[in-house]
Amino acid sequence: MTSYGAPAANPREAAEWSTGRVVRSNLRAVVGRAYPRVIGLTREPSWIFFEILLPFLAVSAFVFVYRALEAPEEFVGFVVIGGAMTAFWLNVVWMMAAQFYWEKDQGNLELYFTAPMHLMSILAGMAIGGLVMTSSRALAVIGIGSLLYGVNYQVTDPFLLVAVFVLTMIPLYGMGMLFASLFLLWGREAFHLAQLLQEPIYFLGGVNFPLRALGPVAGLVLATLPLAVGLDAMRQIVFPGAAEGMLPVGAEMAILAVMGVVFLVAARLALRYLETLARREGRLTLRWQ
Amino acid sequence: MPDDLAIHARGVTRVYKAKPDPVTALGGVDLDVEAGEFFGLLGPNGAGKTTLIKILTTLLLPTSGTARVAGFDVVNETAKIRRVINMVSGGEQSGYGLLTLREQLWMFSQFYGLPNRDGWRKVDELIDITGLGEQRDQKVRTLSTGQRQKLNFARGMLNDPWVLFLDEPTLGLDVAAARDLRDHTLAWKAAAPGRTVLLTTHYMVEAEQLCDRIAIVDRGKILALGSPAELRRRVQAESIFRIELDQLPVDGGLAAIGDLPGVLSAVRADEDGDGAGADRVALKVALADDSALTSVVTAVASRGAHLVGLAKSEPSLEDVFVELVGRGFGEEDGESPS
Amino acid sequence: MIERPLTVDGITLRDAWKSFRTAIGLGWAIESNWSDPFLFAIYTLAKPLAAAMILVVMFNVITGGQGNEFLQFLIVGSALWNVVFGVMGGLVQSILEDRERYRMMKYVVVTPSSLFPFLLGRSLARILISFIAVFLTLGVGVVLLGVELRPNVLYLVPALILGVVAVMALGIFMAGWCLQLRQEAWSYPEAIAGALYLISGAIFPIDILPSFLHPVAYAFPTTWWLEASRRGLLGHGSPGAIGGLPDGIVMLLLVVTTAITVPLALAAFAWFMKRARQAGLLDMTTGS
Numbered sequence: 052m053t054s055y056g057a058p059a060a061n062p063r064e065a066a067e068w069s070t071g072r073v074v075r076s077n078l079r080a081v082v083g084r085a086y087p088r089v090i091g092l093t094r095e096p097s098w099i100f101f102e103i104l105l106p107f108l109a110v111s112a113f114v115f116v117y118r119a120l121e122a123p124e125e126f127v128g129f130v131v132i133g134g135a136m137t138a139f140w141l142n143v144v145w146m147m148a149a150q151f152y153w154e155k156d157q158g159n160l161e162l163y164f165t166a167p168m169h170l171m172s173i174l175a176g177m178a179i180g181g182l183v184m185t186s187s188r189a190l191a192v193i194g195i196g197s198l199l200y201g202v203n204y205q206v207t208d209p210f211l212l213v214a215v216f217v218l219t220m221i222p223l224y225g226m227g228m229l230f231a232s233l234f235l236l237w238g239r240e241a242f243h244l245a246q247l248l249q250e251p252i253y254f255l256g257g258v259n260f261p262l263r264a265l266g267p268v269a270g271l272v273l274a275t276l277p278l279a280v281g282l283d284a285m286r287q288i289v290f291p292g293a294a295e296g297m298l299p300v301g302a303e304m305a306i307l308a309v310m311g312v313v314f315l316v317a318a319r320l321a322l323r324y325l326e327t328l329a330r331r332e333g334r335l336t337l338r339w340q
Numbered sequence: 341m342p343d344d345l346a347i348h349a350r351g352v353t354r355v356y357k358a359k360p361d362p363v364t365a366l367g368g369v370d371l372d373v374e375a376g377e378f379f380g381l382l383g384p385n386g387a388g389k390t391t392l393i394k395i396l397t398t399l400l401l402p403t404s405g406t407a408r409v410a411g412f413d414v415v416n417e418t419a420k421i422r423r424v425i426n427m428v429s430g431g432e433q434s435g436y437g438l439l440t441l442r443e444q445l446w447m448f449s450q451f452y453g454l455p456n457r458d459g460w461r462k463v464d465e466l467i468d469i470t471g472l473g474e475q476r477d478q479k480v481r482t483l484s485t486g487q488r489q490k491l492n493f494a495r496g497m498l499n500d501p502w503v504l505f506l507d508e509p510t511l512g513l514d515v516a517a518a519r520d521l522r523d524h525t526l527a528w529k530a531a532a533p534g535r536t537v538l539l540t541t542h543y544m545v546e547a548e549q550l551c552d553r554i555a556i557v558d559r560g561k562i563l564a565l566g567s568p569a570e571l572r573r574r575v576q577a578e579s580i581f582r583i584e585l586d587q588l589p590v591d592g593g594l595a596a597i598g599d600l601p602g603v604l605s606a607v608r609a610d611e612d613g614d615g616a617g618a619d620r621v622a623l624k625v626a627l628a629d630d631s632a633l634t635s636v637v638t639a640v641a642s643r644g645a646h647l648v649g650l651a652k653s654e655p656s657l658e659d660v661f662v663e664l665v666g667r668g669f670g671e672e673d674g675e676s677p678s
Numbered sequence: 679m680i681e682r683p684l685t686v687d688g689i690t691l692r693d694a695w696k697s698f699r700t701a702i703g704l705g706w707a708i709e710s711n712w713s714d715p716f717l718f719a720i721y722t723l724a725k726p727l728a729a730a731m732i733l734v735v736m737f738n739v740i741t742g743g744q745g746n747e748f749l750q751f752l753i754v755g756s757a758l759w760n761v762v763f764g765v766m767g768g769l770v771q772s773i774l775e776d777r778e779r780y781r782m783m784k785y786v787v788v789t790p791s792s793l794f795p796f797l798l799g800r801s802l803a804r805i806l807i808s809f810i811a812v813f814l815t816l817g818v819g820v821v822l823l824g825v826e827l828r829p830n831v832l833y834l835v836p837a838l839i840l841g842v843v844a845v846m847a848l849g850i851f852m853a854g855w856c857l858q859l860r861q862e863a864w865s866y867p868e869a870i871a872g873a874l875y876l877i878s879g880a881i882f883p884i885d886i887l888p889s890f891l892h893p894v895a896y897a898f899p900t901t902w903w904l905e906a907s908r909r910g911l912l913g914h915g916s917p918g919a920i921g922g923l924p925d926g927i928v929m930l931l932l933v934v935t936t937a938i939t940v941p942l943a944l945a946a947f948a949w950f951m952k953r954a955r956q957a958g959l960l961d962m963t964t965g966s
Contacts, residue, residue, distance in 0.1 A: 062424045063411060082450055083448070083450025084447070087438065090439065109876065115876070115886045116736055116882045117736065118882070119748070120737065120741060161429075162427075164398065164422075167453065168453070250728035260735050330399065333356055
């Protein structure tokens with residue numbers, strides 16, 4: 052039988068954490084929050100069917116549209132790559148942006164806010180925890196798509212592809228954190244906003260067609276939507292010659308890098324500001340808000 | 341000094357925007373809780389207890405006024421406060437159903453920055469202390485209400501908080517589970533000096549049993565503040581005892597008892613319709629303070645009567661509340677007590 | 679002699695009707711609880727229009743805008759598919775919300791009424807909203823994209839009604855299935871609807887599918903519903919083999935496949951409910 056132990060000498064001492072301790076604590080929070088996501092996959096395996104097989108079938112529908120239109124084969128490849136990337140977008144929207152909505156429902160949101168870790172750590176943990184499922188889905192779409200539809204990937208530089216992918220993920224997840232902060236402001240409406248961020252983003256992001264097809268709108272999209280920029284760059288690397296990118300890959304990588312910084316900083320500021328606003332208006336604790 | 345206090349609040353007000361009219365949940369609360377104190381907020385539903393706790397635990401901003409927890413401001417120093425507090429609410433269903441009890445606690449240990457191994461060790465310790473050993477590998481969604489609340493309580497201990505906020509922690513629990521939780525709370529507090537507990541409850545027994553001081557709250561205001569004994573003395577300054585004897589004392593009887601030093605009055609309880617039965621006599625004796633009881637018992641014995649029963653009659657905290665507000669805990673204005 | 683009320687499975691039809699009617703009000707109150715109607719309008723408009731525009735751009739990129747008949751095929755299929763998303767999503771969302779968010783499902787289950795009429799009524803508002811999306815998408819198609827509608831009301835109305843019944847049956851099946859799963863199941867109806875997208879001739883002729891999938895496609899009522907609705911709206915059938923069938927045969931096949939799907943779905947739902955009671959899933963809260 053053990054005792055309850057004793058804390059530090061006094062609360063002021065206990066409250067003063069070094070920068071190193073703050074960083075370590077937040078990293079542990081990331082791991083902690085990722086844990087239920089990862090362990091949940093092993094305890095309810097239905098996700099393999101619903102999160103991999105079925106989305107693959109939805110992607111296939113667009114493949115067949117191009118086949119019906121007798122499109123050049125590289126368009127099938129565009130759809131497959133786009134379908135793989137939507138997995139990450141959905142992870143951002145539903146497993147990050149709208150997650151506080153679920154947490155509030157379950158009564159966990161209050162517990163997060165009274166704990167010392169930063170909210171971005173919680174969001175990062177959710178995102179990383181969801182990445183297992185997301186990556187499985189993306190790889191399944193790419194792999195099965197290649198096998199079934201004969202997509203011929205001609206990756207000119209795999210390291211460049213990985214770099215573009217990573218550079219795309221950073222602002223993508225930064226956007227997710229930014230949207231999560233909007234939830235704190237908009238409560239239930241943020242849930243509907245998350246639903247709104249599917250088809251319109253697939254359209255603006257050129258998920259199923261080259262971004263060029265959007266004409267003048269494409270330029271605006273390039274400046275704001277990391278999914279579109281990343282897809283455009285990845286298609287140029289995977290289908291060189293066939294994919295007419297908006298800008299050279301290097302330029303698009305630079306845009307993604309800038310977006311990454313902008314979105315992460317914006318997310319941090321927004322989370323802080325909107326937490327204060329939510330505390331002022333009592334939105335953290337009102338369950339039906 | 342406010343910084344030395346565990347909790348310091350001045351003029352704390354909270355107004356919620358609501359239709360048709362704004363709702364004032366707290367109307368200027370002043371409160372000082374010393375470090376090491378077990379402090380209770382007692383009041384009916386809607387009194388503002390939970391609103392105050394939410395402000396002190398940094399979930400809510402006050403509309404006006406200031407509050408400090410462990411010397412840190414609740415508005416501007418939230419990060420520091422969150423490192424030294426924890427909160428346990430009653431009647432909640434938080435948690436991830438798919439995780440085991442042990443995993444759920446470990447996850448929260450990571451949120452408080454405990455190193456991985458320390459986290460697991462602490463979790464296992466708390467599971468043993470709270471008597472949840474048999475449920476450690478059970479999924480959270482399969483736990484009973486009492487077990488879930490013990491889990492919440494264990495979560496509240498993970499970071500060894502300096503100030504622990506308990507918001508109706510025994511709500512919905514059975515008698516045994518509630519008693520267990522109260523015992524754990526006292527044991528935890530006693531384990532280290534300086535640990536402070538702020539408890540909100542509408543269970544008077546809980547408040548009386550646990551709290552060093554209690555604030556009676558209603559409609560967003562503190563109506564009275566003091567130890568349970570001090571609050572009861574507001575309603576009834578004297579100590580009243582019911583004494584059951586086998587017969588009336590001879591040699592002066594009740595008058596003799598009434599003349600003893602420290603005895604304010606001595607009457608037959610039968611006169612209040614509260615008789616003891618055919619073979620005994622019940623007396624209601626009012627004393628200036630408890631110390632006069634010895635002389636009463638001695639006098640009774642010396643006058644040929646034998647003591648059969650002795651009980652102290654004290655006003656409850658609800659009696660205090662009624663005295664202050666004019667209604668009981670469950671009544672709205674205008675309703676007569678049932 | 680005691681007159682016994684008409685019952686199904688021990689539940690009176692009157693109770694079921696009351697439950698259904700009350701649930702309609704509840705569903706509408708929940709769906710209409712918008713603090714910003716502007717956002718609601720955006721949500722109702724943008725999602726279905728974007729879905730249609732994706733197909734339009736795909737079409738234009740390849741054909742340069744030539745081939746109006748295929749474009750009409752795409753627009754009508756995309757418009758009608760909002761009903762599938764709306765119905766399936768609405769039914770599954772209702773069950774998961776009531777179990778996990780509002781935690782009211784157990785209280786509904788213990789009433790004399792069954793969960794089934796409650797679910798149907800609860801999701802009706804979402805279904806009606808999905809029809810708004812249908813009209814909007816068709817409207818944009820007509821005004822901006824040159825879609826020519828030649829509605830045959832006598833053919834279209836029964837086709838739509840049967841189709842909605844069939845989709846509701848599929849939705850009820852999904853709702854019962856998702857009851858066995860954890861909270862993330864809210865996204866599964868969209869996944870199922872997306873998979874049905876593939877085999878129902880929604881956005882490409884069924885002939886394009888590998889031949890082994892043709893029987894699967896023809897077995898689903900959604901396939902015949904889309905075909906019948908296209909004929910009712912456009913005055914002609916889809917490209918491919920299915921377009922050559924007479925109108926009467928298409929309607930008959932819609933009736934038959936719906937008549938098979940509905941009782942199967944109801945039986946499955948009853949089984950799922952029984953399993954949920956056995957496993958204690960009716961008041962389960964999950965989430966990660």
